[in-house]
Amino acid sequence: MGEYDNFLPRPTMEGFLRGVDLRSLKGLTEQEIKDAINSACEFFGIPYPVFVQDLSNFKFGSTMFVSIDPTSYGDDILYYNMNELAQLHVGTKEAFSLIMTHECGHRILQSIRFEGPYNGSWQGELAADFLMGCRAGLFNMPQISNVIEGLGKTQGSKSHPKGYLRANFIKHGLLIAQQIRNESRPVSIQDLLNEYGKHYQEMWPYIKKDEKEIYNLLERMRR
Numbered sequence: 711m712g713e714y715d716n717f718l719p720r721p722t723m724e725g726f727l728r729g730v731d732l733r734s735l736k737g738l739t740e741q742e743i744k745d746a747i748n749s750a751c752e753f754f755g756i757p758y759p760v761f762v763q764d765l766s767n768f769k770f771g772s773t774m775f776v777s778i779d780p781t782s783y784g785d786d787i788l789y790y791n792m793n794e795l796a797q798l799h800v801g802t803k804e805a806f807s808l809i810m811t812h813e814c815g816h817r818i819l820q821s822i823r824f825e826g827p828y829n830g831s832w833q834g835e836l837a838a839d840f841l842m843g844c845r846a847g848l849f850n851m852p853q854i855s856n857v858i859e860g861l862g863k864t865q866g867s868k869s870h871p872k873g874y875l876r877a878n879f880i881k882h883g884l885l886i887a888q889q890i891r892n893e894s895r896p897v898s899i900q901d902l903l904n905e906y907g908k909h910y911q912e913m914w915p916y917i918k919k920d921e922k923e924i925y926n927l928l929e930r931m932r933r
């Protein structure tokens with residue numbers, strides 16, 4: 711026992727730089743990031759991913775979910791890029807947790823083969839967006855408005871539908887959540903997915919139109 715007892719253990723250089731980086735550049739601490747991911751997992755009742763990787767300082771690093779075995783949560787990896795997310799108005803713990811809810815939506819849907827544009831990729835995105843809106847509505851997370859604003863501006867691609875569609879599905883999630891709260895009835899993820907399926911049918915004419923438009927655009931770029 712002595713005068714050195716009050717000194718905290720030294721962080722490793724790697725840990726120190728990571729901590730500094732997370733606070734100064736991205737505004738969230740490592741613990742806040744963990745909490746945000748954890749609460750997103752809890753919403754679906756699924757385990758914390760086996761691997762979470764910060765790609766914020768990688769030029770082409772993207773926020774995404776990757777898995778090899780679609781029947782298991784045991785090899786799920788979450789990647790995030792805070793710089794990319796900042797451009798989408800995601801800068802707070804709540805907004806980050808909402809984006810992680812979108813990614814965890816992909817996790818619970820990983821074994822489902824969706825139909826629709828680009829091997830069902832768009833349908834998977836809209837489902838994940840819808841579920842994110844549901845969580846925001848059920849648990850009163852006002853930061854969803856920033857997420858809607860950010861994602862709503864995106865242009866759309868082969869893998870992702872246009873921003874207005876994404877915003878539409880998030881808002882529909884909020885609406886369904888509000889109905890559930892008004893009726894104060896218990897709800898399962900399956901109930902939410904059924905509601906999603908109905909809305910997808912309603913929106914199909916718009917989705918189909920966009921699919922053609924993006925397909926033609928890509929064709930023109932190829933020539």
Ligand SMILES: [Zn+2]
Nearest residue numbers: 812816835838
């Ligand atoms: Zn996605």
